[in-house]
Amino acid sequence: MSVDGAALAPSASPAAPPPKPWWNTLFQGLQKMGRSLQLPIAVLPAAGILNRLGQPDVFGADGLGWDGVAKVFAAGGGALLDSSLGLPLLFCIGVAIGMARKADGSTALAAVTGFLAYYAVLHAFPLGCAGGSTYTGAGIWSGVCVDPRGTAVTQAAYQNPGVFGGIVMGLLTAWLWRRFHRVKLVDWLGFFNGRRLVPIIMAFVGLTVGSLAVGVWQPIGDGLTAFSKWLVDAGSWGSGIFGVANRGLLVFGLHQFLNTFVWFQFGTYTEPDGTVVHGDVNRFLAGDPTAGQFTTGFFPIMMFALPAAALAIYHCARPHRRKAVGGLMLSVALTSFVTGVTEPIEYSFLFVAPLLYAVHAVLTGVSMFVSWQLGAKDGFSFSAGLIDYVINWGLATKPWLLIPIGLAFGVVYYTLFRVLITKLNLPTPGREPDDPDDPDDPENSEA
Numbered sequence: 287m288s289v290d291g292a293a294l295a296p297s298a299s300p301a302a303p304p305p306k307p308w309w310n311t312l313f314q315g316l317q318k319m320g321r322s323l324q325l326p327i328a329v330l331p332a333a334g335i336l337n338r339l340g341q342p343d344v345f346g347a348d349g350l351g352w353d354g355v356a357k358v359f360a361a362g363g364g365a366l367l368d369s370s371l372g373l374p375l376l377f378c379i380g381v382a383i384g385m386a387r388k389a390d391g392s393t394a395l396a397a398v399t400g401f402l403a404y405y406a407v408l409h410a411f412p413l414g415c416a417g418g419s420t421y422t423g424a425g426i427w428s429g430v431c432v433d434p435r436g437t438a439v440t441q442a443a444y445q446n447p448g449v450f451g452g453i454v455m456g457l458l459t460a461w462l463w464r465r466f467h468r469v470k471l472v473d474w475l476g477f478f479n480g481r482r483l484v485p486i487i488m489a490f491v492g493l494t495v496g497s498l499a500v501g502v503w504q505p506i507g508d509g510l511t512a513f514s515k516w517l518v519d520a521g522s523w524g525s526g527i528f529g530v531a532n533r534g535l536l537v538f539g540l541h542q543f544l545n546t547f548v549w550f551q552f553g554t555y556t557e558p559d560g561t562v563v564h565g566d567v568n569r570f571l572a573g574d575p576t577a578g579q580f581t582t583g584f585f586p587i588m589m590f591a592l593p594a595a596a597l598a599i600y601h602c603a604r605p606h607r608r609k610a611v612g613g614l615m616l617s618v619a620l621t622s623f624v625t626g627v628t629e630p631i632e633y634s635f636l637f638v639a640p641l642l643y644a645v646h647a648v649l650t651g652v653s654m655f656v657s658w659q660l661g662a663k664d665g666f667s668f669s670a671g672l673i674d675y676v677i678n679w680g681l682a683t684k685p686w687l688l689i690p691i692g693l694a695f696g697v698v699y700y701t702l703f704r705v706l707i708t709k710l711n712l713p714t715p716g717r718e719p720d721d722p723d724d725p726d727d728p729e730n731s732e733a
Contacts, residue, residue: 322384322456323542326376327668329366330567334667335677337363337571343680367571369564370444373550374452375401381456386463392481397459400488400495404455407496408444445503448564449550450510455495462487514552518579522659528580529654533647536629537636548580570665573681578663582688583654584670588626590692591649591699593619595642596631598703603716611716626669639712645702653695662687 340360342348349356366372375398382397383389447454463484517524528548535541550565555574563569569577596619603611618631636643663683666674679685707714 318385322381323377323453323546325384326373326380327542327545329376331668331673333363333366334571334674335363336360337367337667338677338681340364341573341680363571364561367563367568369448369550369562369568370446371405373568374405374447374449374455377449377452377546378456378459381453382459382463385457385460389460389463390481392467392484393459393463396463396484396488397456399485400459400492401452401455403489403492404451404496404499405492407493408446408499411500412444445500445507446564447499447503447507449546451495451499451503453546455492458491458495459484459488462491510547510551514548517548518553521579522655525579525583525658526651526655528651529583530647530651533632533643533650536632537643553577567665567667570663570678570681571667575663575683578665578682579658580654581665581670582662583650583657584626584666585664585675585688586653586657586692586695587650588628588670589623589672589675589688590696591653592622592628592631592646594696594700595635595646595703596622598700598707599635599714599716602704602707602714607716614715622671624672626666626671626674628669635712635714639707639714641710642703642706642712642714645706646699649695649698649702653691657688657691660684660687660691662691664688 336359339345340356340358340363342356344350344356345352345359346356347353364372366376378401379394379397382393386393466484466487467481469483517528520527528544531544532541535544548565549567552565553569554562554564555569555572555577556562557572561572563572563574566577566580570581596615600608600612600615614634615631618634622628622631632643632646661684664670664675664685665678665681667678668674675685675688706712707717711717713719
């Protein structure tokens with residue numbers, strides 16, 4: 287009862303929060319998928335090292351002469367970088383684990399089950415054999431083309447969605463796992479409840495997706511090939527466009543979408559043994575002398591330019607904050623220089639001084655343009671840091687040229703960053719507004 291005897295009105299229930307716009311949900315999903323793609327990409331340094339050690343100029347005939355050892359390393363690295371099985375399977379598992387809530391081992395098992403069924407269906411329908419050769423054998427491993435004389439054998443061609451197919455299977459696995467991993471069947475089928483049910487479902491999903499890919503992938507693949515050809519034919523301009531887009535998409539966490547297809551899907555190179563590889567990274571590691579168009583220009587930025595930007599941020603910090611800022615900037619600069627991991631330094635100024643990041647994105651494109659225009663060709667298995675630079679020196683073309691290019695960009699970055707920070711009073715680390723409670727601020731000390 288109220289004070290005046292009237293009945294109290296029931297309190298209104300709190301209003302439900304408005305639903306998020308569909309584009310917001312989509313954007314968050316894409317960001318999550320971008321983070322998921324980083325999981326299989328993290329495997330690539332091992333693949334790159336194994337592949338490099340298997341090259342003739344390291345353990346092979348032109349190096350130490352240990353051909354047997356070289357074959358072991360080359361086989362291991364080649365399996366991980368195989369654009370038909372290895373890489374797509376890695377991306378399938380990585381995306382499935384990354385996109386499924388509370389994923390566990392059953393998620394990976396379901397992904398592998400679905401992918402192998404999908405992969406087998408693709409290989410059940412060879413595209414045919416060229417030059418009068420005839421197809422023989424069946425199954426995943428034995429389908430080959432034999433020439434009319436029966437003296438030469440080559441691998442038969444198949445529809446190859448590659449990494450794209452692996453990502454699709456990973457997404458389907460994650461969605462179906464989230465939907466069915468707690469489902470309970472009737473008692474007499476209770477053994478197949480929940481997590482044991484999802485791999486069974488994925489086997490049939492793999493058959494379905496493989497069958498669809500056999501019929502519809504050709505025009506999709508032709509479209510991707512046409513786009514990649516346009517980008518490759520653009521030469522240095524294509525490199526520059528990719529560089530700007532790569533750094534621009536990093537702001538939204540979506541750069542891995544672009545990287546994945548350009549680095550692991552676009553372009554074709556046939557190795558001397560007949561193995562076909564796709565993507566700028568794989569082609570470079572396989573010895574393609576024309577590869578590196580979409581990787582070379584990152585080396586000057588990651589090894590020289592961003593560390594120079596970190597130095598400029600340190601020099602622009604307030605005197606009483608330079609010690610703390612110096613420790614931070616030294617750490618992120620070394621990370622960028624040695625490993626090529628640039629997010630720590632980029633995020634240190636992205637949100638507080640977006641103008642600097644815009645300048646950085648444009649200059650990355652310029653570096654990609656200049657490096658390719660001058661004839662330098664280099665690549666990496668993980669990122670454009672010192673480790674990959676040293677390991678892949680023997681595969682690169684004019685790798686020494688990246689050092690003077692990098693030093694020049696280092697000067698440009700340091701000068702531009704310092705001028706813009708001081709002239710526009712940008713709040714980079716160490717230049718934040720004064721805190722009246724900061725005991726280290728000389729202005730707060732007693733007279």
